[in-house]
Amino acid sequence: MTSLLGVALLALALSGPTVAFAPLGGGTSTHVSITGTALLQKVTETCRAVAEAAGHEFNPTGSSPVELVQACLGPTATGDVSGAKFHSALQEIYVQNGLVDRDFVNSPPHHFDSEAFLEGRSLIMEGMSAIKANIREENFKAARETLGRVLHTLQDFYSHSNWVELGNTEPYINLIQPDLPLENLADVNTATCSDCSSGTCPNPILPDILKEKKLTSGYMGIFTSAKPSGKCSHGGAADLTSNTVPRGGISKDERRSDNVALHEAAVKTATVASLQLLEDIRSAAGDRDFLRMMGIARSSVVCFVIDTTGSMSDDIEEARSVVYEIIDSKKGTQDEPSEYILVPFNDPGFGPMIRTTDPEKMKTEIAKLKANGGGDEPEMCLSGLQLALTGAPSSSNIYVFTDATAKDIALKDTIVALIRSTKSTVSFFMTGPSGRHRRSVRAASFTDYRDLALASGGQAITVSKAQLPQATDVILDTSTSALVTVLQRARNVGNEETFPFLLDESLKNITIYITGTPITFTLTNPAGVSQNQNETNGKLGTIQAVGNLRRIRLNSDKQSGTWRINIKSNQPYTLKVTGQSTITFIYDFVEKFTGPHPGYAVLSGRPQSGQPATLMLSVIGRKEPSSVSVKDIGLVVVSGPEAVTSGSITDMGNGDILVTVDTVPEGEFVVVLKGTDKVSNSEFQRQSTTQMSVSKVNIQAVVDSNVEPGQTLMLPFSVMTQGVGGTYTIDARNDRKFSMTYPPRLELTTGQYANGTLSITAPADTKSGTDVTLTIEAKSSSGADSNYNVLRLSVVTKITDFYQPQCVVFGVLAEDCPKDLSQCGSFSWELSANLTDGNGTGIESISLRQGNGSLSHSSLQASIIQARYNASCCSQIVEFIAVDKVGNVGKCYHSIVRSGGAPVLSLSLPLWLCLLASMFVGNP
Structure with a gap:
C-alpha cells in the first residue's frame, strides 16, 4: 500500500469514491483514506456516547476538526475551540502508518507478504499490547505512533493475501484475537498460483486453493527474484519475483481494470478490520482516554517546572497562587486546562513528574512543595525541563521558575532538540541571581535560559521576587485555548526598527510582549492612532511594565488590518504578538523516500543544508478547509533582517499543502503563513514559534521493537556529513536514566554513512507502558555543525494472557x-x-x-x-x-x-x- 503523508485528512477520508491502494501520484492514498475513515467513525461514535452519558446532544455543525471537537467537548466548550491537537493526532498516526513502507520495506511480517501470517499477527498483538499499556500510563503520543504502524500491517493483510479471493466479506477476526488460531494456512510446499504472463490476470489463485479455502499471500522480492515453487507473487514493477513463474501477482494495492471488484472488497474489509481494532482499544482504554489519545480535549495544558531550593519560597508561593487562580477562574469554561503537570527540581535531584487531569489533585500536589535544601550550587533546572518536555503533550506551554543558573548545562543541546521535536514553548521566570555560585564545568548563566526561551518562542522574564506576582499574567494569557502567534522577532543588538503585523477579524485577546531594557516603543493601528510606552491606559490598549517585560493588552474593539510597532533600544530585546483564534496551521519538515511505495517522512532532526527544505503543512480554519485560502508560506529569520524566503506551494487538497523552499535562510528561522479567512473575508497572518536551522549532518535510526523490563534493546544508527569529515562526537541521553552504551566518537568521511550501535537497558522493575524519549546527537570536532535524532520507544511486559473475560x-x-x-x-x-x-x-x-x-x-x-x-x-x-x-x-x-x-x-x-x-x- 502507498502512504503519502498529508494527502488526506477529514474530508478526504469521507469523500467520493475511494481509489485506494494507488501508487504515489496515482490517486488517494490507501492507508490514509482507510485509517482516516475508521478513526473518524470511531471518534464520532465515542463522542456521541460521551455526550449521551453526560446528558447533552452531540450535533456537529460540520466535519472540520474545529466543529467536531466543539461538539465533542459539549456545551461547556464555549468560546474559541481549536482543532489543532486533534488534527495533529491524526497526522501522527498517518505518518507512522506511512513509515512502515520506508523503515520495513523488506520485512514480510510488516506487510503479510511471503505467507508470514503468524509473524504478522504477532506484530499486531505486540503493538496492541503496547498501545493499551501506553494509554494506561497516559503516554498517548507513543500509543498513536504504534497505532499507525499496527493499522498499516493489519490493512496490508487484506490487500496482500487472498482473503477476499476466498469469498470472505468480513475481516479475519483471528488477527486481533490471539486466543483464536490462524487456520488453513498454505504451507511452503503447496503451489498457490497459476502463471500469468501479462501480469494482470483477474484471479490467478489456483482452483484447489480456492476450493480448500487455503490462505496464502504474495511473495515480495525487493532484492531477489527467488520464491518457492508455485507460489504467488505480490506483483508490480518493484517485485522482482513477479517475473518468476508463476508470473504476475495478487496484490490489490492498485485499482486496475482486471481487479476492480477484488480491490474494492479489500478496501471495504480493511476498513471494517481497522474499526474492529480501534473498538478493542477504545474498550480497553475507556471513552475518555481514547479521546485523549486522539487529541480530543481542551487544548490548554498547564505545565510548571519549579526550583524548590531554600531561596525559592516566594516563587513557589506565587506559582501556587497562579495555579489556584487558573483552576478557580477557568473551571467549566473552554479555557479550563485539560491536564496539569508539575516537575520540581533541586540540588542534586529533580522530579518526579506529576501529571493529572484533576484540578483538585494539582492543588494538593503544588501545596506540598516546600523550599528547602540547595546550598551554593546551581540547580538541576534542565533535567527537570527535560522531564516536562518529554512528558507533556506536544505544543505545550511550559513555565519554569528559578533563581539560579543551571548546574546541568550540558543538557542544553538536548533541550533544544526536544523543543524542536515537540514544538513546545518554554517561558522562564527568573528571580535571581540569588548569590549561589556556579561550580559547573561550563560557565552557565541566565543567558542560557534566554536562548532556550527564544528557541521555543517563549519569554525569558527577569524580575525581582517582589515583582513576580505582576509578571505571571503571562501564564494566564497563554494557558488558554486556541492560542496563536501572529509575530515573533528578536534583536541581539538594539536599533530603532518598525515591525508590521496583520490582525484579522477572528483574533481575540490580542497581547503584545516585549522583553528587554531599556525600551521605548510606539504602537500604531491601521487608522493611524498611536500609543507609546508611557501611556499605561491608552486608546489602543493597556500597558503593564514589570522587570524586563512590557505586556500590552489591546482593547477588544481593535481594528483589523496592518498594525505597526516602532521599537528603540540599544540592548537586545524580543517581540511577540499573540491572540486567540481557531485559524491556525500545523507543520512538519519532511523528506521524500523512494521504494515500492514512496512517500514523505517527517524529519526527526534539522533539515539538510544545501538542499531545498520541504514542509508538509495543514491549515485549519473556522470551519471546513475551504473556509480559508493560503496566499504565501515562507521562512523568516527571527533575529535577522525582515526578509521572508517564500516557498512554492502544491495544494494537496483539504487544507493540506506541500511547500518547497529552494533557498533556506541562514541562521534560526520560523515558518510564516499568510492567507484569507473566507468567513470574514479578512486577511490573516500566523507564525510558528519553534526556531529551526539547517545542518550538514544527518543521523538515521529506527526503533523496530518494544523493550521488555530487564532486557536490552540494540539500536543501530548511522551518521553522515556533507560537510568536513573527521571525528564527530556522539552523545545520547534518555529521560528515564536508563543505562546506555554507545560509541563516543565516529570517524566520518564526507558523503558516507558511518555506523554505530546504541544499547539501552530497561530496569527489571520498569512499569509496562513506560515510554522512553531517546536523543542521539552528533557534533563536529570544532562544534560548528551538529544534528540530532529524537526517538521514542516503549517498555512493555511480554503478554502471556490472551484470554478475554x-x-x-x-x-x-x-x-x-x-x-x-x-x-x-x-x-x-x-x-x-x-x-x-x-x-x-x-x-x-x-x-x-x-x-x-x-x-x-x-x-x-x-x-x-x-x-x-x-x-x-x-x-x-x-x-x-x-x-x-x-x-x-x-x-x-x-x-x-x-x-x-x-x-x-x-x-x-x-x-x-x-x-x-x-x-x-x-x-x-
Whole structure:
C-alpha cells in the first residue's frame, strides 16, 4: 500500500469514491483514506456516547476538526475551540502508518507478504499490547505512533493475501484475537498460483486453493527474484519475483481494470478490520482516554517546572497562587486546562513528574512543595525541563521558575532538540541571581535560559521576587485555548526598527510582549492612532511594565488590518504578538523516500543544508478547509533582517499543502503563513514559534521493537556529513536514566554513512507502558555543525494472557415490561450475570457501554464477580465491558427485544441457554 503523508485528512477520508491502494501520484492514498475513515467513525461514535452519558446532544455543525471537537467537548466548550491537537493526532498516526513502507520495506511480517501470517499477527498483538499499556500510563503520543504502524500491517493483510479471493466479506477476526488460531494456512510446499504472463490476470489463485479455502499471500522480492515453487507473487514493477513463474501477482494495492471488484472488497474489509481494532482499544482504554489519545480535549495544558531550593519560597508561593487562580477562574469554561503537570527540581535531584487531569489533585500536589535544601550550587533546572518536555503533550506551554543558573548545562543541546521535536514553548521566570555560585564545568548563566526561551518562542522574564506576582499574567494569557502567534522577532543588538503585523477579524485577546531594557516603543493601528510606552491606559490598549517585560493588552474593539510597532533600544530585546483564534496551521519538515511505495517522512532532526527544505503543512480554519485560502508560506529569520524566503506551494487538497523552499535562510528561522479567512473575508497572518536551522549532518535510526523490563534493546544508527569529515562526537541521553552504551566518537568521511550501535537497558522493575524519549546527537570536532535524532520507544511486559473475560447471564427479570411500549416508562427490568477471567490476570474494570440503566458489581478481587443491571423497560438493550489487567476485552450483550418488537415478558434461562443467548465476545 502507498502512504503519502498529508494527502488526506477529514474530508478526504469521507469523500467520493475511494481509489485506494494507488501508487504515489496515482490517486488517494490507501492507508490514509482507510485509517482516516475508521478513526473518524470511531471518534464520532465515542463522542456521541460521551455526550449521551453526560446528558447533552452531540450535533456537529460540520466535519472540520474545529466543529467536531466543539461538539465533542459539549456545551461547556464555549468560546474559541481549536482543532489543532486533534488534527495533529491524526497526522501522527498517518505518518507512522506511512513509515512502515520506508523503515520495513523488506520485512514480510510488516506487510503479510511471503505467507508470514503468524509473524504478522504477532506484530499486531505486540503493538496492541503496547498501545493499551501506553494509554494506561497516559503516554498517548507513543500509543498513536504504534497505532499507525499496527493499522498499516493489519490493512496490508487484506490487500496482500487472498482473503477476499476466498469469498470472505468480513475481516479475519483471528488477527486481533490471539486466543483464536490462524487456520488453513498454505504451507511452503503447496503451489498457490497459476502463471500469468501479462501480469494482470483477474484471479490467478489456483482452483484447489480456492476450493480448500487455503490462505496464502504474495511473495515480495525487493532484492531477489527467488520464491518457492508455485507460489504467488505480490506483483508490480518493484517485485522482482513477479517475473518468476508463476508470473504476475495478487496484490490489490492498485485499482486496475482486471481487479476492480477484488480491490474494492479489500478496501471495504480493511476498513471494517481497522474499526474492529480501534473498538478493542477504545474498550480497553475507556471513552475518555481514547479521546485523549486522539487529541480530543481542551487544548490548554498547564505545565510548571519549579526550583524548590531554600531561596525559592516566594516563587513557589506565587506559582501556587497562579495555579489556584487558573483552576478557580477557568473551571467549566473552554479555557479550563485539560491536564496539569508539575516537575520540581533541586540540588542534586529533580522530579518526579506529576501529571493529572484533576484540578483538585494539582492543588494538593503544588501545596506540598516546600523550599528547602540547595546550598551554593546551581540547580538541576534542565533535567527537570527535560522531564516536562518529554512528558507533556506536544505544543505545550511550559513555565519554569528559578533563581539560579543551571548546574546541568550540558543538557542544553538536548533541550533544544526536544523543543524542536515537540514544538513546545518554554517561558522562564527568573528571580535571581540569588548569590549561589556556579561550580559547573561550563560557565552557565541566565543567558542560557534566554536562548532556550527564544528557541521555543517563549519569554525569558527577569524580575525581582517582589515583582513576580505582576509578571505571571503571562501564564494566564497563554494557558488558554486556541492560542496563536501572529509575530515573533528578536534583536541581539538594539536599533530603532518598525515591525508590521496583520490582525484579522477572528483574533481575540490580542497581547503584545516585549522583553528587554531599556525600551521605548510606539504602537500604531491601521487608522493611524498611536500609543507609546508611557501611556499605561491608552486608546489602543493597556500597558503593564514589570522587570524586563512590557505586556500590552489591546482593547477588544481593535481594528483589523496592518498594525505597526516602532521599537528603540540599544540592548537586545524580543517581540511577540499573540491572540486567540481557531485559524491556525500545523507543520512538519519532511523528506521524500523512494521504494515500492514512496512517500514523505517527517524529519526527526534539522533539515539538510544545501538542499531545498520541504514542509508538509495543514491549515485549519473556522470551519471546513475551504473556509480559508493560503496566499504565501515562507521562512523568516527571527533575529535577522525582515526578509521572508517564500516557498512554492502544491495544494494537496483539504487544507493540506506541500511547500518547497529552494533557498533556506541562514541562521534560526520560523515558518510564516499568510492567507484569507473566507468567513470574514479578512486577511490573516500566523507564525510558528519553534526556531529551526539547517545542518550538514544527518543521523538515521529506527526503533523496530518494544523493550521488555530487564532486557536490552540494540539500536543501530548511522551518521553522515556533507560537510568536513573527521571525528564527530556522539552523545545520547534518555529521560528515564536508563543505562546506555554507545560509541563516543565516529570517524566520518564526507558523503558516507558511518555506523554505530546504541544499547539501552530497561530496569527489571520498569512499569509496562513506560515510554522512553531517546536523543542521539552528533557534533563536529570544532562544534560548528551538529544534528540530532529524537526517538521514542516503549517498555512493555511480554503478554502471556490472551484470554478475554467471560460472562454468564443467570437471571433476567422482565415480566413487568408491557407489550405496549408507550407505557414502558413506568416499569423496569433486571439482569444478573457472573463474570470471570479464568486463568488470566484478573478483571480490572467493568463499565456500561449501552443502556440507560444502572450497573453494579461485587468486588473485583473475587474469583467470580456478580454484576447486576437495572433499567427502564424503555431501554431494552444492555452491553457492558470487562477489561482485564493486561487489556483483554470482553463484551456482554443482552436484549429483551423480540423480533416483533415486544419485550420479553419473563426470562429465567438455564445455564446452557444463557451461554448461547448472552456471551462475551472479544470484538464486534
